[in-house]
Amino acid sequence: MKTWIAFWNIINKDIKNYYLKPPNISWGIIFPLSWTLMQIIKSPDTDIIKLLPGLISMSVLFGTTSMLAVTITFERSGKSFDRLLLAPISLGVLVLSKITGTILFGIFNAFVPVIFASFFINLGLINWGALFFAVIMIAITSSLMGLLVAVSVEQVFEAQTLSNFFRFPMLFLCGLFIPISNLPKFIRPISYFLPLTYGTDILNGAITKMNIISPTLSFIMLFVFTILLFVVCNYQIKKNWIL
Amino acid sequence: MVAIEVKNLKKNYGDFTAVNDISFKINKGEIFGFLGPNGAGKTSTINMMIGLSKPTSGEIFIDSIDVNKKLKHAQSIMGIVPDESNLYNEMNGFDNLCFCGALYGMSKKDRETRANHLLEVFKLKEARSKLFKSYSKGMKRKLTIAAALMHSPSILFLDEPTTGIDVESSRQIRDMIISLKDKGTTIFLTTHYIEEAERLCDCVAFISNGKIVALGTVDELMEDVFNDNSIIFETDKNIKTYLNIIQNEFNTNKIKIINENSFVMISNQPILLIEVIKFLNDKKINVLEAKKIRPSLEDVFVKLTNDRQGDMK
Numbered sequence: 001m002k003t004w005i006a007f008w009n010i011i012n013k014d015i016k017n018y019y020l021k022p023p024n025i026s027w028g029i030i031f032p033l034s035w036t037l038m039q040i041i042k043s044p045d046t047d048i049i050k051l052l053p054g055l056i057s058m059s060v061l062f063g064t065t066s067m068l069a070v071t072i073t074f075e076r077s078g079k080s081f082d083r084l085l086l087a088p089i090s091l092g093v094l095v096l097s098k099i100t101g102t103i104l105f106g107i108f109n110a111f112v113p114v115i116f117a118s119f120f121i122n123l124g125l126i127n128w129g130a131l132f133f134a135v136i137m138i139a140i141t142s143s144l145m146g147l148l149v150a151v152s153v154e155q156v157f158e159a160q161t162l163s164n165f166f167r168f169p170m171l172f173l174c175g176l177f178i179p180i181s182n183l184p185k186f187i188r189p190i191s192y193f194l195p196l197t198y199g200t201d202i203l204n205g206a207i208t209k210m211n212i213i214s215p216t217l218s219f220i221m222l223f224v225f226t227i228l229l230f231v232v233c234n235y236q237i238k239k240n241w242i243l
Numbered sequence: 244m245v246a247i248e249v250k251n252l253k254k255n256y257g258d259f260t261a262v263n264d265i266s267f268k269i270n271k272g273e274i275f276g277f278l279g280p281n282g283a284g285k286t287s288t289i290n291m292m293i294g295l296s297k298p299t300s301g302e303i304f305i306d307s308i309d310v311n312k313k314l315k316h317a318q319s320i321m322g323i324v325p326d327e328s329n330l331y332n333e334m335n336g337f338d339n340l341c342f343c344g345a346l347y348g349m350s351k352k353d354r355e356t357r358a359n360h361l362l363e364v365f366k367l368k369e370a371r372s373k374l375f376k377s378y379s380k381g382m383k384r385k386l387t388i389a390a391a392l393m394h395s396p397s398i399l400f401l402d403e404p405t406t407g408i409d410v411e412s413s414r415q416i417r418d419m420i421i422s423l424k425d426k427g428t429t430i431f432l433t434t435h436y437i438e439e440a441e442r443l444c445d446c447v448a449f450i451s452n453g454k455i456v457a458l459g460t461v462d463e464l465m466e467d468v469f470n471d472n473s474i475i476f477e478t479d480k481n482i483k484t485y486l487n488i489i490q491n492e493f494n495t496n497k498i499k500i501i502n503e504n505s506f507v508m509i510s511n512q513p514i515l516l517i518e519v520i521k522f523l524n525d526k527k528i529n530v531l532e533a534k535k536i537r538p539s540l541e542d543v544f545v546k547l548t549n550d551r552q553g554d555m556k
Contacts, residue, residue: 009345
């Protein structure tokens with residue numbers, strides 16, 4: 001059995017069928033774009049380069065979590081997801097193909113604000129290698145968090161609502177718009193339990209050279225989060241999908 | 244040769260036992276009917292067999308492959324048609340079939356050739372480029388069956404294949420089931436339509452309250468449950484006035500009036516038709532038709548479930 005054929009065709013189907021679904025457009029593309037515009041209009045003097053790490057992180061986070069809510073929850077509610085569970089491919093390959101489509105969507109989303117910014121500022125000083133790696137890691141961890149939500153609910157709107165319970169607090173706790181050092185002391189430890197904190201910090205370093213954590217530590221932390229989330233997702237999937 | 248073997252299968256959901264220690268075997272190339280009312284345990288059983296749920300206990304072998312241990316291997320030889328037509332609304336008929344083929348590792352060329360062939364077999368060629376969501380119920384059902392056949396499975400699970408669709412599509416699906424059997428495919432069929440099972444199945448199992456209450460060929464089940472011989476006689480006279488005379492003559496048999504001109508004779512021995520006809524002729528009654536009454540599977544099912552409820556009381 002050529003597993004890669006199934007793997008690639010699931011990604012291809014998700015890209016063709018779901019990238020332009022309304023929840024993805026509204027939460028994955030329009031929301032980060034309008035946030036960017038809002039920031040620029042609100043503070044015309046704001047240095048756009050300082051906004052960029054936050055906007056990239058937000059675009060990836062909202063893009064991946066919205067996409068997974070659609071590709072998994074939507075298919076599960078319509079029972080077409082059973083078709084994938086009944087195919088002779090392992091659960092691991094199935095999950096990997098589902099999150100690969102999502103990660104690609106997240107990466108694509110990450111470059112929307114970058115392209116936007118390129119019209120206004122010089123991006124020549126950016127460390128593109130670190131930026132790209134950070135985007136991938138944020139996309140992977142966000143996808144796994146989205147997967148956890150998708151596994152736990154039945155309908156797309158439930159997935160979007162539940163996702164917002166962690167997406168919005170995470171945005172304000174990970175140092176994107178408020179530096180962690182400015183947060184109340186008792187809240188700061190929570191920030192260090194969020195994968196987005198480390199991804200954003202690498203982006204800060206790559207774009208503005210203003211990271212507060214060592215990039216090596218951030219990469220290690222993102223790997224640890226990836227493994228932890230993968231283990232939890234795997235457990236939840238086996239528990240919820242194969243009754 | 245056994246294609247499917249289920250041994251002491253059990254499924255509990257908390258305190259509720261949906262499937263209670265059932266066992267059966269299905270031979271290769273057979274159509275096996277799995278019948279029962281809603282909530283009897285049909286879907287729970289089929290879900291365990293195809294790998295959508297895990298048994299609480301028991302074993303399932305598909306072509307000698309242990310489903311509990313090598314599920315993905317077993318799934319590669321199964322075709323599954325669920326009770327809902329669950330293909331992708333956003334894709335057209337042809338792409339849906341190709342995608343299903345891809346899930347089984349078929350190459351692009353193979354799946355396109357096979358999809359075109361199946362669209363022709365199922366008379367859906369003109370709808371190949373239409374989105375699945377625009378298909379009628381019957382067309383959706385046929386495409387769902389075609390999708391299950393993409394990888395030419397040797398074992399096909401059909402869950403309520405003709406429920407809620409038009410007569411013509413139902414007929415086409417039944418014909419297709421027979422032609423698949425002729426080609427050697429083993430078919431596990433669940434249906435609400437007893438006449439459908441009676442017409443198609445080599446072997447039938449009735450499930451009620453999670454237990455198999457009867458298992459065998461259609462003829463065996465009927466013989467087991469109905470030992471009596473019943474013949475309906477249609478005559479040219481008002482039979483009600485002759486009831487006592489007939490009953491006196493054939494006093495070991497039971498006579499039941501059906502309408503003015505017809506009656507049923509029931510006996511636990513074979514009824515000698517010539518004797519009855521001769522007797523009636525002597526009374527100037529002409530027999531226009533004499534027909535053996537064959538119980539339907541529905542009668543069998545009602546009798547079995549009633550007996551069972553009686554036993555339980």
